[in-house]
Amino acid sequence: MSVDHLPKNKSDRALDTAKDKTREHARNLWQIISRYTRIEEIAKPTAESKRQPEHKQLYSSTFISTLSLIPYLLILLFGVSFYWDFNGLSTAIWGQHLQFEGLLKILSVSGLIGFFTNWIAITMLFKPAEKRPIFGHGLIPAQKNRIAHRLAQAVSEDLINPEIIKKKITDSNIIGRYRRLSTRYIKSIIDDPQFRSDIKQWVLKYLDEMIADPEIRAALAKRILTQIEEALHNKSFEKIALKTYTFVKGQEMQSIIEEALVQIPTSVESGLDKLDDLLDQLPRKIDKNSENIENIVTNLLYKLINQLNVHALVEENLRSYDEQHISNIIRSATNEQLRYIQYLGAILGVIGGFVIWEPLLSVILLGSLSAILLMLDQLIYQYTKAS
Template sequence: MPNLPHVRLRYKLLVLLPWALFLTLLVLILHDLMHIWLDVQLVSSETSSFIRIITASGLIGFLTNWIAITMLFKPSEKRPLLGQGLIPAQKTIISEKLASAIQNNLINAQLIQEYVLSSASLDHVVSKIEEQLDHLTNDPDFKEAVYTHITHGLKSYLSDTRLRDEFAERILTEMAESMPLPSVERVAFTTYLRFRRDEARSILNRTIAQLPDTLYGQRNQFDNLLENFPSLIAQNRDILKHHLGEALNSFISGIDVKSIIVKNLNSYDENRLEYLIKSSTMDQLNYIKYLGAILGVLGGLFIWNPLVATAIIGSLAAVLLLFDHILAQSK
């Protein structure tokens, strides 16, 4: 119910109407009993008949709408004679229709893509990535974890003796070939390798094996490299946005919004589904119930005297439309 004083007042007046009709009809019944048993008549038969028609018609209008709205939800379980409420009985169909309506008109993968992949949204995401990376790369614990992980990875990679021998052999060959010809250094080095190549390879092998620990010991020298990573991301923002957009597009394209909605709705039991619908529409449904009483009263007027009823209803409609127009213009 909207939290407005005039709306609350109007609603309270509508709530009182069925009770007023019921009490009036009850008084008339007591009056008729008094007339039968005690031969006492407080109002004329014509007046009594008029009031009876109005009150009975109003109550019939209210009760008709009340029963119709109640039958939407009750009985929640199928009964032998009473059957089952429309919404519980058609829960699967309603879920499908509601999901289709939401997907076609409110939200679907394409709309999500358009929103998420808009330039502003991606810029915001990239900015958040840069911000979090900046915090992360300046975190001492994270740095230590990175260096430890790299050290363990290098140790694992260089644990193969044959691989280290290949590296050592390549280094020796590159060293020899890099020395200028002719030169004393190259002659001396190649002579050394001719007689002590295995020893040189073994020395390099051990040095390569110790390389991970050596790098770990000098890990603080790499802090600037790690801390500058966010700025590298910022310099390549367009590339990051492009790849991020493609990744999000691929992910969102696989989202079946309808299936998600149907699955969630079907997971609701009858009581929860009833609560879900009532929580969003009960105010309107209550208005329908109480307006049924008003329409019933107007119908009773037609039964009593069509010409007079037409004049009264026409006048009321004109006044209502006039006030509605005045209030609308005053906003």
């Protein structure tokens, strides 16, 4: 069947059919590869990858829960002080006359002031999330763009800049390690006899379906003939030789090409045993060229890293968040410390109450206690460092 007798649109339809068959067989090939490589299972996020990084608590939940009782205790003491507040109770220490009356009220009020001032200050960092006519705007929401810029600058300059990433890649030898793992993984697949058999069957089925269709075969022959003619466009001697060959054969070149195409499946089938040799040699070839492969991958990664503008990426993402989301990010990361600061304000307020009640004695006691704590902290630090 000569393609010259095919209308152009019929030839085009045949090529479109060939493309459709090729896409279908490509999907079949992908299914074979997926089945043996388990690529879909590998692509699924594992439980380990889904697990969030463990958040290390600075303070135990019991300690925080205990501190949370302080404001309620201070409120209770403040209420009790209206009914009893060391009425008329006094004593003398080291010649210093101490009057206890009113102490409960002083301590409870000072402690509550310390707690609520810290609570208000922390709340003002995040609230109001949207600007209000009287209460204004929370510090963090109001400075969202500036925070985004500063965070992006810190990340890009100190945490994830290209030089740090390059050094990490080099020091960890991660590319070489993954190349060795990939080689072993590929070998485990291609050594499977069933995998080789399925690949061979796929090749033969694809060629059989493509060549068995007369219209597709004719269209392919026409395409090959066109390419031959283009290649011989300025080569007169080769053109004469080609015409002489077709004359001797007594056939048009189109028919000769079609006959050759019919023989392709048989020729390929007889030569498929060489595929085993190629697959056997593949791991060795990868190992032989391991240095070149690692250099290529490393250079590609370096080029990618150099194109990566971490500052712009981080800042753009942070700016896209609304004010409330930015506040939630910061608050969730520091909530434990912020709660501790609130309760610490109550403790410091109580200490301030003692200073108000009896300044000289309180300063002496606080100074002595602070000195003892500093020395103890230094001793523990040196012991820990030495061990």
